[in-house]
Amino acid sequence: MMDSADVVVIGGGSIGCSVAYNLAKTGVENIVLVEKNFLASGATGRCAAGVRQQWGTRENCLVAKRSIELLKDLSVELDAELDFRQSGYLLIASNEEERDQLETNMELQNSLGIPTKELTLAEAEDLVPYLDTKDAKRAFFCGEDGHLDPFKTTFAYARAAERLGVEINTHTEVTDIVYKNGIEQVVTKRGSISTDLVVNATGPGTKYIGKILNLDHPVEPERHQILITEPLENMLGPMVISFQHNSYIQQVPHGGFIMGYGNPNEPHYVNYKHSWRFLDNMAKKAVQQLPVLEDVRVVRQWAGHYGISPDGQPILGTVPGYDGYYLACGCGKGFMFSPAIGEGMAKLITGKELSIPIEKMSIERFESGELISEPAVV
């Protein structure tokens, strides 16, 4: 392992690997990435693999839009298959309040160039013939949203970064960060690296790295559970999100139906346990929305985490008073935002013109208290 680096990226998930790759692509040399377990072993590899632009804040919409733009050519750029498929997201409103919220979101999305449409229930049924719309009022659809393989994407960023000279060290846990007048050293279980620039890309683990520097980052790990079924022929098309059920269901290109939800009232800590209660509730939610799934078998369930921030938006950029310390936390949307966040962080660090409004996503917003909360999290 290198004992000195220009940049140390902590975290081998989609954001860490994207940041490392984009920094190297921008011309930064001597980059080391450290990951305590293996690549995509945390939130990235446990996520539902969806990518969507139908958000309710300007910043989330812009980061999502930039990610979708980058994804169009990413598999060529990284020279790897990423299973990117734009089969859309269908958001179901079950009451007037949800409909009003989703209409407001759609107006914002349209004003930023995101082509979301409001659909009648008949149109929604045309799109997803198996959907039971008896509890639905209205539906919203963006055909540019879709699916992306989290493992393939993370590995592709990592391999492309390595080709540009980045050193990636898995099974290398950070135990200390030496800070005097600036960042001086990152200490890991496998040795120390002298550096004056660190990027914390640890997703739901963000606050644990912050604690090393005596900082209290407002990012909490929130457990979300998920299951996947046996593979079937392609029959669903878009990801179906229901705010009434607080759940999502998507058929992945491989054929399995992936579905899940989280309970925001649980205590926030890293908890990889899965529960019978989830399986039971999720099965009910699934057969209510898509009765055709009744005879489809569940093969696996697991748990992962959203790193949630108080306003549901990413936390990106510098930390006031801590020279050389950067945050790159997607806050529950890390995987789907990783292309734009990686590019944006590389531009910020190298002083280039920004492609996403990182200044609006700084941790400083929590001091001023002027938060605009994301209303469309599931």
Add this chain to the structure above:
Amino acid sequence: MVEDRTYLCRCEDLTKEKLHEILDKYDDISMEEIKRITRATMGPCQGRTCKELIAREIAKYRDENLEKVGLPSYRAPITPTKLGEIARSEENDG
């Protein structure tokens, strides 16, 4: 002509030859990572037929202890179960 291939994971078509190719390419790749790249052990058999076979093949190919390979987790449910049966189970319990 029948090709000379040995299937380790029958659900997701991981062959011994493909596994060797991956091990040759990435020195320190873990079984957890191989699982995620190839989908091996994640099919309808839930890894019951292939998981230990693959682990043993990795150990043999690298000439290392089986314990060092480390088996990916076994996950619930214990057998593939229909969503409809699960959804109705609590009602049946009374």
